[in-house]
Amino acid sequence: MSDKPCWICGDPSGSREHASKKSDVQLKFPKGTKRHRLFRSDSLRRNRLLQGANADALKWDVPVCPYCNTTRTQPHDRAWERLSAWLHAANPPIRAGSVIRGDRVFAQHARRQMLRVHLYFAKQMGCRILHVQSPIDVAPLATAILGERACPELFLTFDKSEDIGIATIQISNFPNVSDEFYRVTAQWTYIIDPIAVTLTYRLAGSTFPLLANSWHPRHGTTRLVLGPITDQP
Numbered sequence: 001m002s003d004k005p006c007w008i009c010g011d012p013s014g015s016r017e018h019a020s021k022k023s024d025v026q027l028k029f030p031k032g033t034k035r036h037r038l039f040r041s042d043s044l045r046r047n048r049l050l051q052g053a054n055a056d057a058l059k060w061d062v063p064v065c066p067y068c069n070t071t072r073t074q075p076h077d078r079a080w081e082r083l084s085a086w087l088h089a090a091n092p093p094i095r096a097g098s099v100i101r102g103d104r105v106f107a108q109h110a111r112r113q114m115l116r117v118h119l120y121f122a123k124q125m126g127c128r129i130l131h132v133q134s135p136i137d138v139a140p141l142a143t144a145i146l147g148e149r150a151c152p153e154l155f156l157t158f159d160k161s162e163d164i165g166i167a168t169i170q171i172s173n174f175p176n177v178s179d180e181f182y183r184v185t186a187q188w189t190y191i192i193d194p195i196a197v198t199l200t201y202r203l204a205g206s207t208f209p210l211l212a213n214s215w216h217p218r219h220g221t222t223r224l225v226l227g228p229i230t231d232q233p
């Protein structure tokens with residue numbers, strides 16, 4: 001049990017949030033697959049061997065109450081599961097330049113479902129920021145999740161990742177922060193081949209440029225344009 005309040009709603013917490021969706025990990029590494037080994041790399045340690053989708057290393061030490069971790073955000077998790085599965089199974093396979101229409105992925109309520117995808121990554125971004133003990137304010141992310149509204153400061157970019165051909169899942173990169181920007185800017189790329197999702201979080205005062213194919217629910221479209229991912233550590 002953590003003695004810190006839930007970062008989303010403020011309630012006493014007793015849960016640790018998963019760093020990577022278990023479903024993503026199972027999608028990439030089906031159950032019983034012996035020839036794959038799964039590694040996690042993050043700012044604390046590189047290539048840490050994981051023992052399965054429930055491995056403790058997939059969890060972050062971030063206080064989230066059970067209600068926020070399950071009931072509140074379950075529709076967001078489901079929406080990302082659906083989009084992620086669609087991108088993995090796309091035929092022909094996705095490539096840089098592919099245009100993904102939300103209403104092809106979600107037969108109904110495509111805008112609402114894409115908002116939920118955005119909110120799924122709002123939770124991931126908040127957990128990531130807190131996990132690395134960054135001083136960036138996560139309150140706008142919590143407000144968005146609580147209110148079921150888009151976070152004005154969070155932009156997503158979906159890219160075709162390079163097929164690295166080995167069973168490594170890169171769960172987290174270093175937050176892209178510098179002395180000048182570290183209180184107002186965070187950027188993080190979540191890679192589950194063949195998809196890379198780059199999260200750019202910019203608070204007031206940040207001059208950090210947005211990627212050309214950034215998507216935000218307030219753009220009024222559910223259309224995603226996949227780019228090539230070019231800047232990986």
Ligand SMILES: [Zn+2]
Pocket residue numbers: 006007008009010011064065066067068069
């Ligand atoms: Zn909570």
